[in-house]
Amino acid sequence: MKLLKSIPFILILLVIVTVVFSFTPVKQIAVNKWHGIASYYHPKFNGRKTSTGEIFSNSKLTAANNFLKLGTLVKVTNVKNQKSIIVKINDRMNKNNQRLIDLSQAAAAKLGLIHQGLGEVEMEVLSLEDQLIVQR
Secondary structure, eight states, X not given: OHHHHHHHHHHHHHHHHHHHHHTOOOEEEETTEEEEEEEEOOGGGTXXXXXXXXXOOTTSSEEEOSSSOTTOEEEEEETTTOXXXXXXXXXOOOTTOOOXXXXXXXXXXXXXXXXXXXXXXXXXXXXXXXXXXXXX
16 A cells, blocks of 8 residues: 555656756766766667667667767766776767767666666766777
8 A cells, every 4th residue: 555655756756857867968077078867778779770880789888979989989987886887889879869878788787777777977988098908
């Protein structure tokens, strides 16, 4: 019975969180570093071509972004828990999407974002030297 009474509260809380995250702007905080909201790909995109022509897989550490060069490696850090990963930008998001980055499910899981769906992150472009090291 208590669960039934708390359902409206939970729904209201989810709406508030969604609205707050939907209107959080992408903010550049350094030359190659941004702050914003990350989401992750729906499973329906598995097997489709990305903007680079690669076949998308939710099991790889890849992501979509609307302003970085395709092929760029970036470090993404979950602001809440400080977990970080390196992903390759291989796709673009919908032009109307206000989020900073759209991660594969594997990347979102490593950052601890799967259960909440969205999360506040920092994204930093790796230096050319670091990109060469990671690609080896």
